[in-house]
Amino acid sequence: MSTTFTLDSATSRANPTPAPMKRLTVPAILARKTGPEPVTEPVVMLTAYTARMAQLLDPHCDMLLVGDSLGQVIYGLPSTIPVSLEMMCAHGAAVVRGSWHSVVVIDMPFGSYEASPEQAFASAARILKETGAAAVKLEGGAAMAETVAFLVARGIPVVGHVGLTPQAINTLGSYAARGRSDAEAERIVRDATSVADAGAFALVIEGVVEPIAARITREVACPTIGIGASAQCDGQVLVIDDMLGMFERTARFVKRYEDLAVKIGAAAEAYAGEVRARAFPTSAETYAPK
């Protein structure tokens, strides 16, 4: 079903037609695995960073993630480390404005939550207040369990993120898949169960070998959402620009559903050619006097 948008000039809000479904809730996502009538259909999540992209993705997704991957994808930064709370709040608010159906989850940026549960609460509360999103996501395992429990007990739904945790790039040394040794595999499973037991309502598992994802998915109560973590998870997430083919190089786990970089390059080349040849604009694109 395709959705079109009508601009409400009073509010500058683009209203979708047909009218969208009611927004999904955090309990509804959790209940897909733990409810009295569990749903076997996988949870669909994509990243979004702008209002327009949120409008396009929202009808097809259960959850939209405003990932701190926006550091690289939108801002051209070398990693997610420099991403700020201000960036996450600005993009998070845009994605909430552009969506009506999906649960919007916002990444807590590096340095905004690790020091203490109190620091995490202040940052998460600011994110929810300034964006209108339903939940935050934070990276880390057993070391973050106390913080997850602290936030959940105070009304802040949390998505965990274990396995390859990009904010730890300086400790990990690379973005390679994790869990190839028995010791590391055990640690990742322990991280996942700690965060889930602390009250996370969903768990992103990134870049792990398949048996780890399968074991975590069996052992935790909440839905697992994989990225480079096999089809064994309860759902999947991809970075939108990766799956649209906006970059020349992508990780092995990414499937490109489009080749937008090539299409954008071709469109820009055609435009440049027409401008230089004075073939654009024509009378069709020109205002005539009355």
Ligand code: KIV
């Ligand atoms: O920042 C992000 O986009 C993420 C996904 C890779 C899960 O955390």
